[in-house]
Amino acid sequence: MLRKNIPYRFVLTVILVASFYLQPFAQGWDVPADKKAKNSYIKFDKATAKEGETVYTKNCQSCHGDIGKNNSLKSLKPIPPDLSSTKSQQLTDGELFYILNTGRMIMPSFNNVLSETDRWKVISYIRSFNNSYIQVLSKTDPTKSNLVKINLSYDSINSIVRVQVTASEKAGVVALKNSEIILFANRYFGKLQIDKTLRTDNDGIALFRFTKNLPGDKSGNVELIVKVNDDKYGEILSQSKLKIGVPTDKPSLTEKRAIWNVLLKAPIWLIITYTSGVLIFGVFLLFLLYGLFRIKKSGNN
Amino acid sequence: MLEQSKIEKITSDLLRPIRLSKSFMAWMGFLGVSLVVCLGAYAMQLKDGLVVTGLGDYVSWGMYISNFVFFVATSLIGMLISAVLGLSGAKWASPLARIAEIIALAFAAVAGLVIVSDMGHPERLLNVFMYGRIQSPILWDVTVVTIYVLISALFLYIPLIPDLKICADKLDKLPPFARNIYKALSLNWSGSHEQEKIIKQLTRAIAIFIIPVALAIHTVTSWLFASTSRVGWDSTIFGPYFVTGAFVSGTAAVIIAMYFYRKNYKLEDYITLSHFDKIGKLLVLVSLIYLYFNLNEYMVPGYKMKKFDAIHLNALFTGTHALLFWSVQIFGLILPIILLVFNKMRKPLPMLVIASFVLVGAWFKRYIIVIPTMEHPFLPIQNVPLNFKVYSPTLIETLVTIAPFILVLLIITILSKVIPIISIHETIKELEEKNN
Known part of the structure; x- marks a missing residue:
């Protein structure tokens, strides 16, 4: 039984592994025609590009790297492209917007993460790396x-x-x-x-x-x-x-005295131990200093 | 009564090293130049931050922290020799008390600086005092180290008062300002019965008090590690494990100091072969205790080999750290124990060599405690360059690690040039007691 299973398992493994590795290269982004033609209602200028940069740094840079520096995270599969590349810049605004919205494989969807305005601003930032780009504004009001x-x-x-x-x-x-x-x-x-x-x-x-x-x-x-x-x-x-959820009243983890809390909410036993330790030392230090004072006084007589 | 000539000889013998000699100047010059080089390296670290070191996100504690542990450990010897042996009536150790105290003070005082070298922004040390939380072992550590430095300084100073008076009276060719300092520090010492009584009382009190403080300083240092759940540190015996290890490195440091003091200051009559013999036996004793703790610390988890412990222990026993781990255990602990059991080995020169091995081994032991654990976090390290995973110290880091050693040597050298390293007062008193 076992012996017969081996070739079957081997072939299955090869297919699985191969399909995993080949998948990113086999498929492109399948953007529907109407989405491809979509344009931004936001003007791509310096101001929106600047705002888009903030959004990019927070959401995209960790994988795509700094645009134009070709330092995207190479350990990922497929490797996230540098968005200033010709291939990325050849995509229409609508295609970029669609990719951003839906995501695929390891690229997450930003549809519900970023507002539409923010998503267009990111594209404005991406376009700021392309000097020959001319924007077609959407007629949407x-x-x-x-x-x-x-x-x-x-x-x-x-x-x-x-x-x-x-x-x-x-x-x-x-x-x-x-x-x-x-x-x-x-x-x-x-x-x-x-x-x-x-x-x-x-x-x-x-x-x-x-x-x-x-x-x-x-x-x-x-x-x-x-x-x-x-x-x-x-x-x-x-x-x-x-008012449709289950009423929940869990005390905050920082409400009571705890090891992880701020100084004022430290556990009592810790405050006592620490303070008494320091106090005992203080008293002892005074005792020693008084002893030294006594030596000096006795020498005077 | 003791003959006056004998007292004169003791005084002159023990005061003889207190003068500026050519070899002292050369040695200080060497230390000074080395310190400048190391401080240059530190200046680079101060300018660029910890990026100049081999430290990173994963191994964020490296040589600096292991250095800190080593310094705290070595400073514990003052408590063992002066307090524990003194209180238990082991008279033979009393000439070594001041040497041990000087070593303790120097290492403890510099230990605080070593911690600062691990900070990219040393000025942020103030944050510990401004925003420190008493829940954090780091705050406890800062507290006990400060207390120990103060107590050690007083432990050195109080029994020194009669000797300071002798220095002020007997030292010739002393510049007036120096004589005034000796006078001021000797607190009108006249050797009266009352003064003797107070000093005896104070010394005894401080000898008792320093024991819990010294235990606290190194136990808290061990808690910096043991209060986390990291493999290799998550151990209930870490406190005593550190303390017993501290006695080993401290005793070795005292032996090395004894050798050089005896030879350079011609103190063969005061630091005798019998002292070497006895402290050699002491080193065997503390090493055996430490070996016992090592057995517990490594064999018990090594027998169970729990999932995450196994990764760590395999790296130590047979993996990347095996050479260092076994060298430290064999050359820094097991071989010294075996060798020192033989009478022939408990002589100054062989003991200098053995103690040096023990001390170097003790330093690398701290390295073995700190770094491998940092390389074995619970979450797997993925998609990072090799130098993130494996710690390799840089040259700048090494120089900054050497700097505290130079500072310690400077402190010890200077202290032994301004005070007699063996108590004159005590030596005379003991001879008198013997004669009576």
Whole structure:
């Protein structure tokens, strides 16, 4: 049995290993045509490039290195390209934006990490290394997103978060139909997505299934973030607090006296031990100095 | 009563080294030049930071910290010889008391500086006092080292008071300012019964008090390591392990000092062959105790070979650090014990050689305690260049490590040029007691 298994296992291993190594080279970025043609509504100038540099340093530099210095992290597979390279600069703004949004393999998705504005600013920074680049500005009006209103309500019986997205146009209130909509709960170390990414229906409504056991603050409040992506209105973010979590009141780790706390909250036994040690020494030192004083005094007589 | 001529001879014999000789000037010149070279290296470190050393993210404690441990260890000898042997009535050790105290003071005082050399920003030492937390062993260490330096200085000074009076009276060709300093420091010593009583009382009190302080200084130093959960440091016997190791290096340092004092200062009548014989036996005793602690420290985890311990211990026993580890154990501990058991080996010259091996071994033992653990963190080291994983000290770092040794030698040399290294007062008193 065992013997027969070996060739089979060997072939399987070879295929697995080979596919792992070959995968990055076999596939390119498959960017849909409409995404490829997308342009930024932010003007790529010195100011936005400077702001983009800050975002880049925080989120991208650790792998891609300093742009133009070709010092990306070579131990990764595939090696992250230096973004000033011809290959990277040949990509359209839309392609760069898509890559940034979706990520692939070891490149993480920044869709839910950075705001759309910040993502475009990073691209503005990347473009600042290309002198022959000429920007085509998007006709999208970023101020249109201000017209959008997001309404949140919670159906506690079915534990469903209902989100309605509308825009107050001059002609009246219209619903945002078929817009991409994502719901997050704000956590300590980032945003936790609730349910799946949905699309609004004809009334601009999306229903998210909510888990009942999500810990909230002392009174059960959970901060929810709704993110809407609409072709016409752009990206819209809205935050609101709903009392839908499990009330959680864990004492802070720095509340009580502890080894790891600040000096004023040191454990009593430590304060006593340390202080008495120093005091005993102080008293002893005084005793010695007094002894020396006695010697000197006795010599005077 | 003792004859006056005998007292005169003792006084002149022990005061003889206190004068500026050509060889002293040459030796000081050599130390001075070496110190300038090392300080030049330190200036480079001060300018560029710790990047000039082999230290990094993984091995962040290197030679400087092992040097610190060695200095603290060696300074413990003052407590062993002057306090423990003195209190237990071992009279033979009393001529060695001051030598041990000078060594203790010099090493303890410089130990604080060694720690500062491990800081890229030495001015940030103030932060320990401004924002220090008493939960941190580092603060305890700073506290006990300071206390020990003060106590050691007083332990050297108080029994010295009668001798300072002798210096002020008997030293000829002394510049007036120097005579005034001796006079001021001798605190109107007249040798009265009351003064003798107070000094005896103070010396005894300090001899008792210095024992817990000395134990504390090296135990706390061991806690800098043992209060972490790192492999090789996470040990309950680290305190006594360090203290017993300290006696080994301290005794070796005293033997080396004895040899040179005896030879250069012509003190054959005072530091006798019997002293060498006895301190040789003492070295065997403390080395055996240390060997016993080594056995516990390495054999017990070595028998169990727990997952992370195994990586560390294999590197020591058979891996990259094996040569150093076994050299230190064999040439710095086991062979000296075996050799010193023989009468023939407990003579000045062989003991100088053996003690030198012990002292060098003791230094590398601290290296073995500090560095391999740093190379074996719990989380695997990945995707970093080789020089991040493996520690190799740089030339600048080596020079900065040598600097404290030069400082210690300077302190010892200067101290033994201004005070008699064997108590004149005590020697005369003991002879009187013997005659009576």
